[in-house]
Amino acid sequence: MLEQQVLRLANDRIRLECAEQNKRIREDISRIESEMVMRGVLQSGGTLKRITSLCAEATKDRAQLAWQTLCRFLTTSGIQYYEGLSEELKCIVAEHLPETLDDLKGYVKQEVEKLGFANLIQQLQDEVEIARITALVTIYGEIDLFVLSLKNRKNMANEKAEQATPVTQIREFGFINDPALKQCIERDYAEIQRAFIAQCWKSVIILSGGIIEAILTDLLLHNSVRAAGAVNAPKQHDSTRWDLADLIKVAVELDLVSAGVEKLSHSVREYRNLVHPGNELRNKLALHLTTSSVRCAAVDHAASPSQMGRMQRRSLGQRLT
Numbered sequence: 001m002l003e004q005q006v007l008r009l010a011n012d013r014i015r016l017e018c019a020e021q022n023k024r025i026r027e028d029i030s031r032i033e034s035e036m037v038m039r040g041v042l043q044s045g046g047t048l049k050r051i052t053s054l055c056a057e058a059t060k061d062r063a064q065l066a067w068q069t070l071c072r073f074l075t076t077s078g079i080q081y082y083e084g085l086s087e088e089l090k091c092i093v094a095e096h097l098p099e100t101l102d103d104l105k106g107y108v109k110q111e112v113e114k115l116g117f118a119n120l121i122q123q124l125q126d127e128v129e130i131a132r133i134t135a136l137v138t139i140y141g142e143i144d145l146f147v148l149s150l151k152n153r154k155n156m157a158n159e160k161a162e163q164a165t166p167v168t169q170i171r172e173f174g175f176i177n178d179p180a181l182k183q184c185i186e187r188d189y190a191e192i193q194r195a196f197i198a199q200c201w202k203s204v205i206i207l208s209g210g211i212i213e214a215i216l217t218d219l220l221l222h223n224s225v226r227a228a229g230a231v232n233a234p235k236q237h238d239s240t241r242w243d244l245a246d247l248i249k250v251a252v253e254l255d256l257v258s259a260g261v262e263k264l265s266h267s268v269r270e271y272r273n274l275v276h277p278g279n280e281l282r283n284k285l286a287l288h289l290t291t292s293s294v295r296c297a298a299v300d301h302a303a304s305p306s307q308m309g310r311m312q313r314r315s316l317g318q319r320l321t
Helices: 004-038 045-077 085-095 102-115 118-164 179-197 201-222 224-228 244-253 259-275 277-283 289-302 305-315
Strands: none
Touching: 004 045, 004 085, 004 102, 045 085, 045 102, 045 118, 085 118, 102 118, 179 201, 201 224, 201 244
């Protein structure tokens, strides 16, 4: 979001610049009138044409003035990209060039009436309006480029941050049946590695538990009939609503996972409760490299080739010997 104080200062400055511009325009109009009087052609189309052109060019200058002033304030304040920034900046600039444009179009109207060409008011004001629209289109293009540069800068910063904590291993969880769950698991597996390198142990533990829960959920969804009829199955038949403990019990009961996964998964479940600070205090759970390594091992074991084969064969109803 734009800082309101910076925005207020920028708008105040733009209004001041517009007031100075109007002062120069009035002086230029007086100069044009004096020149035309000396030439004896004050009440002519030439006078109106010069004044209308003056106001049209001033409209274009105002658009540039508004955007350049706004851009200067925003750049100084260290603005960063966010969704919707481009439209917001365009609205701010447009506020200083409203369709009515009372001052610049007003100068044209005033001069036309003074010289007795009232029938030309709309026509000459339309010329100023065309200049306004053209100027805004030009400025909107500049704003889009400015915002795009901010977006690219943000993306580059994110890429550098990712490179600073590289993913050491990419694993494809091809045995996952649900595409949405597969995408979540692969995303979180990469995040676990970055968190591990950064020594964010709590994040590692919680994410590890989430991946194991997702793997077991997918497995039981693929064996939904058997899962619903299991002795340890909760009354709630929708397995996507089961907690990790229920998922582990049912998966073990149906012999869909090995005892090793059961032991490691229960360990992760205990530490996953760290998401609740009260549990951490009451149970005096410790966060360090060893516990985090064990939780990562649980994920790797659950996703190991032997477990993948076991899950796939069990899903097909084949009994292991």
